[in-house]
Amino acid sequence: MLINFRPWRATSHALKIPRALRGKFSMRTPLHPQVGSQDRTRCSIYCPTMRVSYKKGLGLLVISGFLLVVLLNSRSPGSGFGVDLRPGRINELETAIMEQLQDRLNDYNDISYHIKDDVACRLARNTCFCVADKETFQLPFSNLFFPRIKAHNPGLNFLQSHPDPEGVKQSRAREYSGVQMRSSSPADVLIVNEANSPLQFPSQGVAVRPLGTILIPGLGLIEETTSNHTVYLTATLGTFDVAATVERVSIKGEGKPHMILSSAFLSALNRQLQFITYTNTVFHPRTADTVQFATQGHSAFFTIKIGHSAIPRLYNSGYPKETNISALVTIVTKTFLRYDKLKDLIDSIRQYYPTVTIVIADDNEHPQQVTGPHIEQFIMPFKKGWFAGRNLAVSQVTTKYVLWVDDDFIFKADTRLEKMVDILERTSLDLVGGAVREATGWTSTFRHTISVETGGEDGDCIHIRRGYHHVIKEFPNCVVTDAVINFFMGRTDKVQQVGFNPRLARRGHLEFFIDGLGSLHIGSCNDVVINHASKIKLPWSGTKSEKAYKQFRYAQESDLHDETFYFTNRFKCMTSHS
Incomplete structure (x- = not known):
């Protein structure tokens, strides 16, 4: 029997015994019946043959116990089943979750939108640049009153002076990949709840850097046709906005912790919900904001994790062909x-x-x-x-x-x-x-x-x-x-x-x-x-x-x-x- 066990896929379930059954079962099972003191005395006085047998049996028990301890200590653990501890592999369930999320994002691609540059520019693009301020003028104490941003590329000189720059880059990438796989957690996987209430929202996996801005994935509304559809968003440690606007959708509360969106067209409202952004406004290096997502008759809550990403600690052990x-x-x-x-x-x-x-x-x-x-x-x-x-x-x-x-x-x-x-x-x-x-x-x-x-x-x-x-x-x-x-x-x-x-x-x-x-x-x-x-x-x-x-x-x-x-x-x- 093989269990596919990875550090971020493990789950634990506490086994609770009903109160009515507590005390009726014992985890301790005696290996042999215990002999009472009176019985032992009776055997020693009236049954000398039994006394000798008792001593022999006790001796055999001691010897057997010792051999059992030796056997347990020396036995190979390989006799049990093996659990796979290789980190970082994605299973079929996670693949299905990602495919389902991608399908939801593509549901309203035929509805047009207009980008809001002032909001969209704050979103993370998964890229960064090392750019310094240009020096425009030089006056006494100018750096004190007008400090300039300096930029330094730590890898430039290091790679230029290294005898094997490509090798060290591969080693660095391999180390980083290992750290990412070992530090991943099932709580980091983005899961979007189906609209059962009829609200659809991400139940976990949403995170933002302190004072950063993100798109909130998975928001949606699935309900019967009415004259108007309205949803409410409320946060305590941040504000909402939209990275793009959709026609025929009314938005109130842009840039505020409470936002109201409404439309007579459900598809347009759902398209607009794909562009909802959240900006953290209260700095904390490790916390979470509880967001309320509601309609007139339903309410749901989800959390947005706020925190800096852990800085990896990599060890440059070279890029040898064999273990050094x-x-x-x-x-x-x-x-x-x-x-x-x-x-x-x-x-x-x-x-x-x-x-x-x-x-x-x-x-x-x-x-x-x-x-x-x-x-x-x-x-x-x-x-x-x-x-x-x-x-x-x-x-x-x-x-x-x-x-x-x-x-x-x-x-x-x-x-x-x-x-x-x-x-x-x-x-x-x-x-x-x-x-x-x-x-x-x-x-x-x-x-x-x-x-x-x-x-x-x-x-x-x-x-x-x-x-x-x-x-x-x-x-x-x-x-x-x-x-x-x-x-x-x-x-x-x-x-x-x-x-x-x-x-x-x-x-x-x-x-x-x-x-x-x-x-x-x-x-x-x-x-x-x-x-x-x-x-x-x-x-x-x-x-x-x-x-x-x-x-x-x-x-x-x-x-x-x-x-x-x-x-x-x-x-x-x-x-x-x-």
Whole structure:
């Protein structure tokens, strides 16, 4: 079974249990009957044979449970169905919506109109020009009293000096296309409601830049023949006008927030409605205006989104024929009292990726200089903390992707960063985690799902469970989840957008993914593995720095975490697997 899932096509439906049935069903099903204390006592006194059988059964149950855990941890997620996460493809439904809208726009092409130049010139033409004011005269302080508009073409000199201008233009276009596809949303698709009321209007997908002007698409009136047809338009953050006038249509309120249009001819009125413009007059970088569209007996409302378009953040990684990890990825880590482990990490990275930049955040009391090619070390105040170090390290990344590793990890042959880059390039995921192999051979991915339940005035409830949502099509060893282990690669801008709470000094990991819930689309692949340096030490064999590290690392911060969850995140309750 394959589900055609794209980030902007997904919908969620809350399953609500009727009040009368609440409490009659339980999500917990016992694996075996529970034995009461009295029954156990009776068996131990009067039935010694049964007691031995009970112990054997208990032992088999423990062993079976352990094997089940191993099986669940090691099983390939590819056994489930795959969900397609490739972004940006238009399905048949959206194609039908666009064709239907185009048919509506062509319904009244045979009716003539006259352009209003003063209004039409304000409409966006999907083109812009880099034009400066001409210098007419030069007087002392003339720029102060008569400032001129200067123009600068940032691409002109850059492309002229670049050895491969066409290649960089293609790379730029490819990056921009990827950003557009990943940032698109079903709420941006223009949908026009049929005239059921009998008003026809756009139910979503209408947007205007602050103080900008647009044509309102999809307005129409379908009603029985009468002596006169009249419609009303009312806005609160803007004004209406017409980009062209149609004969035999009366218009009142041009340039005002309330407009009345009337005509004895329905087709002429509908033709005029195709030229209605909306101009935002109250500046706000991100809001919406609720517009009323009405007749004498019917009324409808729709919104016009007001806001600046998001400025894309593109990364110039060149235009290589194959993946260039050094140009795409920066490895970041934070170190504290473990320079020996850090050296082993760097040596292992250089064995497989000799030219990848490594950024190190260091909050040691007596920092040691870490030298080498493509290494950047940033010194912080003593014991500034775990998340503060993450923030600093990530803030210095200039590549498209950032890879987080702990300073006691070791790269091996199956630490394939190319796999992580491939899945981020080909899907809508913002972040993908790998697996960490312990000295015992056990590997962990720390996959968890996170959900928030509305809780009222006292706060919400957050529920954290081990597991994942679904397998990713074409990547059978990868799944979609909400939290991953401390070895992950993410889009730099998305990781920086969520950030790390610098108050969490000694402990913190899941908190980042809680803050990113709703912002980050996360995956996990169990076939990209990094090793964890052995932590098996005899109690008396630890070095002075190792003992000091343990004192700092395992310091209590429960009050701070409770404050963060209660106040910052507004949670009153947290549930999770023990």
